[in-house]
Amino acid sequence: MAYKCPVCEKIWPDSMNLARHVFGTGDQGHKDWVNSKGLNFIELLLIQTMEPGNKGYKTLADLLEREAEQVE
Amino acid sequence: MIRDFNYHKVQTVEEALNLLDRYKDDYKIICGGQSLLILMRQGLVAPENLIDIKGLEELNYIEFDPKAGLKIGATTTHTAVEKSALVEEHYPILVSMEENLASVQTRNWGTIGGNLCHGDPTGDPGAVFIALNGSVKLATKERDRTLPVEEFFVDFFETELEEGEMLLEIQLPVIPPRTAVTYTKFNIIENDQGLVSVAASLTVDVNGHTCQEARIVIGSAAPVPMRAKEAEKLLIGQNVDDKLLQAVGEKAAEEADPVADIHASEEYRRDLVKTLTRRMVKKAWEQARAQAPKKE
């Protein structure tokens, strides 16, 4: 299922790739969007690094599945 | 940056002592200057008067007398000691000590007297001279005195030298029969200053059965090169076996007073004292015994 980035409207093939894009870009716009949805961008990054199992990315991907616009 | 100073090059000891007397409160003697110039560049030492004794040929000598032992003039370079046939014959430990002291370039210009007067507890000659029961001859304009090397060192970079006084000569007694002297230092980069160094001198009885006399000196493990006297006592009158060696090493480690720095912790230095002491005493014991008349 493809998703559109809620900030820069780039289209990604799935929510996980969109999550990577959001983290990877990491500019103020993307950070603010994540924070505005009740998550903490930095905390997610730290979870991703301090705990095994891709947890930070999964959490963000879950959020994006709910909040980002699906395409096709 | 080196601060300006008045430069005095002296030609005789007398001239030097007169100058020391005249500039009592603000002078520094330079000989090889291998350590002093670094301190001066860092601004840690900034004397008004610099008295250069490097060219003092009067103090550039190595003499040996079968009764009195060895005399080394203070301005003798490390290289001269290292290459001396007399030293090689009678005090081979000094040759190997010199070969492992800093670089060829340092030894070519640096002097044995300058090394002692720098008062660095990591210096190699101090520990070895103490093991050899050496003395230093000091002089002011007024008087001379002779002092065991052991008493020459007072604290980190501090010696017994008083105002107006300079080192003239190092004296080493003849090494007694059935005696061996060993020295080693622990470092990662060869010829570097030792994290710890140990010198040992052992004399065995005529039969080579027991240890009669012992001197153990530890460098880099206290503010001055120090004798491990308690460890020495354990050896006297004993046959030196592995168990005793272990005990001697442990005792020396207890006696040592090392501090931690970026290169090693205090504990590690104690460990090294223990191991090095054990090894040096063992080596000296074996070499001394080899000199005892064949028996059994």
Added chain:
Amino acid sequence: MDKIKLRLTVNKEYLECYITPKKLLVEVLRDELGLTGTKRGCNTGSCHACTVLINGLSVKSCSVLAMQADGCEVTTVEGLADAAALSPLQKSFLDHGAYQCGFCTSGMLMAATSFLAENPRPNEQEIREGLHGNICRCTGYNSIIRAVKAVAEGKYKEAADE
């Protein structure tokens, strides 16, 4: 500070100059005499890049006051070759790639020159000990050791005879 007279024979040429007594030998060679082949790499007498010969013996020119060399014969890297004829060590350094950035090379050559004069037939371990003080950050030293060894083994004899 008043300047005082310094007399030196540098690369076989006698000269006199006036310097402040705090000048190091390396400073006089480089700044007063323009012999910039001699380098400086530290302030602590550790790198030996400034090695020159005083009366034939290798010495760190950063750890000697110029006045202490008064009346002495000093040889620098500029004095190694005889016009276009390189010394055996210089030739061997070229052939063995015994330098990279070249900054330590002068000091290394001077140390090796003095070492071989003292000990013309050294083994490899002796060469390593003889050059122990000189830091090279580029080569890992082994090419330098090979170059000195080749000279010690007489492979550059014709260069010396030229």
Added chain:
Amino acid sequence: MSKKFHVINTPVHNVDGIAKVTGRAEYTFDLVLPHMLYGKILRSPYPHAKILNIDTSRAENLPGVRGVVTGKDTLGVKQGIWRRYKELCDEEILAREKVRYIGEPVAAVAAVDEDTAEEALDLIEVEYEPLPGVFVPLDAIKEGAPLLHENAERNINVTRHIEWGDVDEGFKQADLVREDWFRCSSQAHVCMETHCAVASYTPDGKLTVYTSTQSHYYIKVLLADVLGLRENDIRVISRYTGGGFGSKFELDSAQFCSSILSMKLCQPVKIVLTREEEFMATKRRTPMFYYLRTGVQKDGQFLAKEARVFTEGGAYTAMGATALYLTGFFQAFPYDWPNYRYDGYRVYTNTPPTSAMRGFGAPQATFCAETQIDLIAEELGIDRIDIRRKNAMYAGYEVPGQAWIQSCGLSECLDKVDEWIKTKGDLPANSGIGIAAYGFMSGGIFNWFDTPYAFSSAVIQVNVDGKVDLFVGSQDMGQGSNTTMAMICAEELGVNVGDIRLHMGDTDKCPVDLGAWGSRETLMQGNAVKMAAAEAKKQILEFAAAKMTPNIVYDLDIKDGWIHLIARPERGLAFNEVVKEVIRGRDGQPIVARGHYTPHRKGMISPAYSFGVQAIEVKVDPETGKITLKDCVTAHDCGQVINPLGVQGQLEGAIAMAAGYGFTEDLPMDEGKILNPNLVDYKLLRTTEMPETTVVEVETYEPEGPFGAKEAGEGLTNPTAGALGNAVHDAVGVSINELPITSEKVLEAIRDKDKPKTDEED
């Protein structure tokens, strides 16, 4: 059989050799210009502080002082090499409001001599308001930690994520999953020539900067950015550079401060950093805290790897963002990992900035990875060579989404090292051999610098006497690129190395090349040179063909200055004779040709990769922990070797530097202050510590490289620390996960293991 090459693969001494062995090579350090002043830089004694006021009046009044500058005299441009990513340009060089590390420049003085300048520094009064500092990345990311930069929340500077495959699924299938933590230390470059510059600004608005650099092009452009000049009003000259190792391609304080002073005074100003400044206030290797979780099958097949890294960034981005990417990329090297995930974080701390250093993040990655692979092999009871061979990269392998490996001799390298180990037989007690495999890039594809020029360019002019002027933008800092370029040019053009006059190190005369970093010169500048030479050759052969009128089916070639029919080599003409006629025939125009190279569609990292395996034999004293390096072999695939003498020198130099990283070199700090900023306490290997070194060249052909060549030198820094650690493990059974592997750590680990073996002194 005729030789494949006429010039290439024969040992050639450095084309700068004569200058270097006679003391003639003039470094920036040696330069004196008429009317020149000497500069010194005042640096912050605080790791973190606000600058409230700087009073320079007393310094300015000191006799002999000609000028003092502070941040107020600058445009206040936050600069960095990240010209495409402005938020990563964060360093002003002369701080205006705040200092973030001990050693950060706050003012600079120009005076008639160095002593006066130094004295003046003491007279500058800086009023600071000290701020709490933070020194360790894991502290710096904590909530409430002092912030270094306003826009960097939790002090996070850069993050990197690399992922392919299905890592979680990979772990599910694994028979063995290992987790390990590692700490990789910092390292100083210790170039023998410290950073230095002579800047000379003239009233016509032109600035000339002589400097010790790895990239004169970068320095020119970066100076233009910070000084508000046009790029081509600045000329950067760097004929000889006394070592670089990654420390000299960013704008440094000597270049910047001498330029600012010279622009103010219109006199040349020379600044040479002291060795202490070099340690305290230039950039350094990035310390890394590494977590590795690795899943494998019981037969040793690699399934999944998860890597996490926190890097100590120091006060500014520098080149650290690239180190963060490359360590993640090379963590998966040189193996086929079907599933891989990497998360890296670069964290600001109040310490000197960390940046590029030979290996650029890969030595850290390789140490951790290769240490862990040995531990896995041990747990599974698999031979360490076999486990590596089983998973080795191969020609044609694609690193998913990242890179395409076109040539790879890794398996052969493993065979060669295996043979070497077998010849060793039984080792003495407490001796051991460790191995590590590695790979590296041949020049980066990244263009964060945003250059509109080709990555590398070359110009050739062929003169009437047959002498060839070769203009390159590459910088020789000792690695021998001048020789490599002369050889490539000579080979392609069919002349001898002695026929080449090389022109380099001058932005006014040489075409653009990005500089000597990321192992790019042989491949990138080499390709540009080869292209230019081929073009020149074509021009000459067209004329020669017209003159010789051979049958149209015959080909002409040039070898050793002889233009001839390939089928009948005796039929030919002398190169210089033909060249003379070409020039005459062209109304006197010399033969000029251009070449250039820019990678296109070569993945994310590099157009080509070198590979290798290193084995080191050590002896460990189990009672002191002392490690002695006994012997070392490196089997190495750098494609077609250009200059064997150069490759050997690079290899041996890399071992000395990387072994130093492995067990002697470190930069211990206290509250941001480096405790060993001198060559007494910073322990470099000397002649006596170097082991024997054997090189086994495994030749492959790299289609992307000139004559099939690729990187040879930087990548060799990658394996040594890992191989050394594995050798210690082999010798005494302890594994140290923290660099450097000091004797003290080894002894402690031996104690912890069980009771020590005994071994008397030998």
